[in-house]
Structures are given as structure tokens and as C-alpha cells.
Amino acid sequence: MKVQTINVEYTKNHKPKPDWKNLEFGRVFTDHMFSMDYTEEKGWHDPQIVPYQNLTLNPAAITFHYGQTVFEGLKAYVTANGDVQLFRPEKNFTRLNHSNDRLCIPHIDEELALEALKKLLTIEKDWIPTEEGTSLYIRPFIIATEPYLGVAPSKQYKFMIILSPVGAYYKEGINPVKIAVENKYVRAVLGGTGEAKTAGNYAASLMAQEIVEKDGFAQVLWLDGVEKKYIEEVGSMNVFFKINGEIITPKLNGSILDGVTRDSVIQLLKSWDIPIVERRIAMREIAEAHENGTLEEAFGTGTAAVISPIGQLTWEEKDYTINDGKTGKIARKLYDTLTGIQYGKVEDPFNWTIKVDME
Structure with a gap:
């Protein structure tokens, strides 16, 4: 050009x-x-x-x-x-x-x-x-x-x-938020515009968000639009779960946004030798992991909030408290590292930051 x-x-x-x-x-x-x-x-x-x-x-x-x-x-x-x-x-x-x-x-x-x-x-x-x-x-x-x-x-x-x-996107800051799993409405489907950052995706999310906010929830966790079974993303964030020592995040499938913070988190976890897997994951699997005591952490990732720990998921009228409603060690380390890189407080081994010449 x-x-x-x-x-x-x-x-x-x-x-x-x-x-x-x-x-x-x-x-x-x-x-x-x-x-x-x-x-x-x-x-x-x-x-x-x-x-x-x-x-x-x-x-x-x-x-x-x-x-x-x-x-x-x-x-x-x-x-x-x-x-x-x-x-x-x-x-x-x-x-x-x-x-x-x-x-x-x-x-x-x-x-x-x-x-x-x-x-x-x-x-x-x-x-x-x-x-x-x-x-x-x-x-x-x-x-x-x-x-x-x-x-x-x-x-x-x-x-x-x-x-x-x-300032902070969520009033809770780095403190855990409550998330409602959405069973009725859908945000996007495969073949639609879910992987694009376009206004219609967010318009489609407003009704569900409006409903759960009245009950004190910060966001909605969207399931796939066909079977309403598999986890996709939170309203303004990608989502990660730590189950039995392994971090799992939904695999990009054409209806999930390819988050910049998501990609950064994956690279950080790999550099720390923490097992990270991108795959399809059902909400039922999360519920079962909670019931058998292997669900250790959950958190969202996005530009606005950076890392947002999830202290509670509510699905089918049942509350699932995660890590006693406290910020997990991995979420805290990711938040401190990413914000440290962004604000120039810690080393940037990935060359992610670009200095702006103010002259």
C-alpha cells in the first residue's frame, strides 16, 4: 500500500x-x-x-x-x-x-x-x-x-x-467473580461470526447478561450453540480451567474469539512447563471435576480485565464454588506476570511490548 x-x-x-x-x-x-x-x-x-x-x-x-x-x-x-x-x-x-x-x-x-x-x-x-x-x-x-x-x-x-x-473492568478487580452458565440463549454457532470481533456477537449476549446481573453475576459463560453442552467463552473473556494439575481451555473452533490475552497465557504456561491443553470441554466435565475435588481453579482472560478469577459457577440452578471462592495461585501468577510485562515491571522475554516514542 x-x-x-x-x-x-x-x-x-x-x-x-x-x-x-x-x-x-x-x-x-x-x-x-x-x-x-x-x-x-x-x-x-x-x-x-x-x-x-x-x-x-x-x-x-x-x-x-x-x-x-x-x-x-x-x-x-x-x-x-x-x-x-x-x-x-x-x-x-x-x-x-x-x-x-x-x-x-x-x-x-x-x-x-x-x-x-x-x-x-x-x-x-x-x-x-x-x-x-x-x-x-x-x-x-x-x-x-x-x-x-x-x-x-x-x-x-x-x-x-x-x-x-x-480503571478495572470488573469492580472485583483481581478478586474472584461469579459466573452464570447460560442454557437458554446462544451467542454464536459454528459457521457464524463468533470468531470475528463484531457488534452482533455482543448484541446477542445482552439479554442473558441483563438477566444474570440482577442475581449478582458478573458475566455469562456461553455453551456451544448447537448442543448447549460444550464450553465456549465468557461474555468478554476466554476461559481456562485447572483440573488435576492440568490447564484446559476450549479449542478455537470458529465460534470462539482468538483472544490476544488467551494466546499470551498459553505461551506463558508453556514457558513455565505447566501442562496446557486446548480441547473441547463439556460443562458436565467441569461439574464432575468439582464433585470429585479435582477442579482447582478457573479464570477468564481478556484485554479489559487481563485475568479474572472465577470463584463460582452456577449451572442448572446449582452453585459450584471454586478454590473456596479465592484467587488461585496460577491466576495470580498470570495476572502479576502479564501486568508486570505490560507496565514494564518484569522482564518481557517474548518481546510483546512496543515502546511508543513520545518525542
Whole structure:
């Protein structure tokens, strides 16, 4: 792809910074955003950084009617010595293009996207919080903008990156959460869009999430959409179980998201010589492991929460308390190691982090 200059328009109205010690997830946004458009005639063009602003879209834009949209999520971190770094951003942009394939959206230039992100971060460096456990959440996304009510892929798109300073995703932090196993609704099926990061998958999860939240559950654990038997993922996380000394996570099957944190956890476990297996696993197997005392830990993995221990699973009206409702040793070690790498506190033997030049 041809080299494109990223134009910058600076805001004249800077927003007040929030209280870094009391950040909600995804409520506050920075002063600027990145934007780039696509047409069939020009391809991706006019990359620019502009003041954060509302969009003006035709009411017939395809994204509103047929959900042709994809997105990503990653973070920027301030290290102890004041550096700003990203964690495996190239994998996020590669996955964005994988989602693009499934949603019939033209590929973005991954190198240009990363360059744009770095430039945006240099402009918004004062928005990156430095309080313990905080970070700058990064949301790249693409929407179909062609005004057309026919059911067909759009011929026009907008690619954007917005930024939001955040604290912990779950109010429990690294403390264990309660998860309800969903038996009625399904999130995705093989052959659908489950492996893509697209809005429709999350819209499909809202009803079940709304129901269980009333009973104090943090998330829903989804089973496969055909037999409602095999474990897939939690609403915003991949999931892992430690059974009799072995870590098991559902194998990617076309309806499970290929999580960046999931992949990082697998690599870490292998480097520690801890048995890790990717395979199909039934909820009945988890229940039986709990009953015979071999279910030792369970935890979710994702960009937002990093590692979230699961202290209780509720399935078919029965509660399964895991590790006495406490954070397990493996979950704690993974959390400390991953966040340590992300914040530059521990060695990064995998070269996962990328320092952002703030000059």
C-alpha cells in the first residue's frame, strides 16, 4: 500500500481530566481521535487525527441496518520510569483484518494503523493515567457508511480509533467473580461470526447478561450453540480451567474469539512447563471435576480485565464454588506476570511490548 501522510487538526477546547483514582470503564474519552475513509474508487484514504467529535451519518448507512462493523480493544500503559508502551498491538490489527474478512470489509494497512495509533498516543500522552491498575483503553473500529438498504456489503467505510482512560473492568478487580452458565440463549454457532470481533456477537449476549446481573453475576459463560453442552467463552473473556494439575481451555473452533490475552497465557504456561491443553470441554466435565475435588481453579482472560478469577459457577440452578471462592495461585501468577510485562515491571522475554516514542 502507498505511504499516506497522517494529517493532524488539534482541538481548541481541551476537556478537563477525570479523577484518575475513580475511573469507570469506557465512560470518558480523550481530546482527539483518528479517522480514515474508504471508497471503491480511492481505497483507504485521508488518514487524519481530529478533535473528538460526533459523527454525521446518513440514516440509511449500512452499519445501522445490517451490523456490518468490526472492532478491537487494546491498551497503552505508563511504566515505572515514565515510558509509554503497547502490548502486542500488531496482533490486534491482524485480528481486525481477520474480522474484516468475515464481514466483507476491505483490509486496512496494519502498519499504517499502528503508526496512526502511536501518533495519536503522542498527542494524547497527558490522558494516559498513571495510578496503580489504570491504563488508556484503545478502541479501533470500522463501520459501513454507504447509504443503502439493500442487503449487500457496503462500498464505503470509516475506520476510527478512540481512546478512553480506564480503571478495572470488573469492580472485583483481581478478586474472584461469579459466573452464570447460560442454557437458554446462544451467542454464536459454528459457521457464524463468533470468531470475528463484531457488534452482533455482543448484541446477542445482552439479554442473558441483563438477566444474570440482577442475581449478582458478573458475566455469562456461553455453551456451544448447537448442543448447549460444550464450553465456549465468557461474555468478554476466554476461559481456562485447572483440573488435576492440568490447564484446559476450549479449542478455537470458529465460534470462539482468538483472544490476544488467551494466546499470551498459553505461551506463558508453556514457558513455565505447566501442562496446557486446548480441547473441547463439556460443562458436565467441569461439574464432575468439582464433585470429585479435582477442579482447582478457573479464570477468564481478556484485554479489559487481563485475568479474572472465577470463584463460582452456577449451572442448572446449582452453585459450584471454586478454590473456596479465592484467587488461585496460577491466576495470580498470570495476572502479576502479564501486568508486570505490560507496565514494564518484569522482564518481557517474548518481546510483546512496543515502546511508543513520545518525542
